[in-house]
Each structure stands twice: as C-alpha cells, then as structure tokens.
Amino acid sequence: MTLKLHQWTKYSANGDNCVEVMRTADEVLVRNSNRPEEAPQRFTFSEWEFFTQGAKLGVFDLA
Structure with missing residues (x-):
C-alpha cells in the first residue's frame, strides 16, 4: 500500500485497535x-x- 500525501490511512486487524x-x-x-x-x-x-523493511522480514514479530 502506498501512503497518500496528507491523508490518514487506517489499519485495523481486529476492529478496536487501530493505527x-x-x-x-x-x-x-x-x-x-x-x-x-x-x-x-x-x-x-x-x-x-x-x-517497514524490518516488519516485512518479521524482525518485530512476537515469539
């Protein structure tokens, strides 16, 4: 996904916790x-x- 200039993009995996x-x-x-x-x-x-590169590689995944 490409971020748009000056527009908030919301991500939610389970409904209540949104970034x-x-x-x-x-x-x-x-x-x-x-x-x-x-x-x-x-x-x-x-x-x-x-x-974002680290996230794609799983560097921040919880064990």
Missing part, C-alpha cells in the same frame, strides 16, 4: 485512531523505510 499513518512532505506520522487528539509519533522517510 493511522500519514505521509507529509518530509516525514511520516503515526497515531492511535482511538486517541487522535494526542500528538502523533514522527519518523523521517529513512526511519520509516528501515522500520
């Missing part, structure tokens, strides 16, 4: 959709690339 991600001109923002008023986590494009 939203948005691309801006110079960073990627991540927030809890149940608490959108809280400040999002901010990542550079390079940080986001390393994270």
Whole structure:
C-alpha cells in the first residue's frame, strides 16, 4: 500500500485497535485512531523505510 500525501490511512486487524499513518512532505506520522487528539509519533522517510523493511522480514514479530 502506498501512503497518500496528507491523508490518514487506517489499519485495523481486529476492529478496536487501530493505527493511522500519514505521509507529509518530509516525514511520516503515526497515531492511535482511538486517541487522535494526542500528538502523533514522527519518523523521517529513512526511519520509516528501515522500520517497514524490518516488519516485512518479521524482525518485530512476537515469539
């Protein structure tokens, strides 16, 4: 999936626990959709690339 510029994209695997991600001109923002008023986590494009590559490889899977 490609992130759209300045648009929150929601992901939910089980309904209640949702994560939203948005691309801006110079960073990627991540927030809890149940608490959108809280400040999002901010990542550079390079940080986001390393994270998503690790996630695809299963680096962060729970044992």
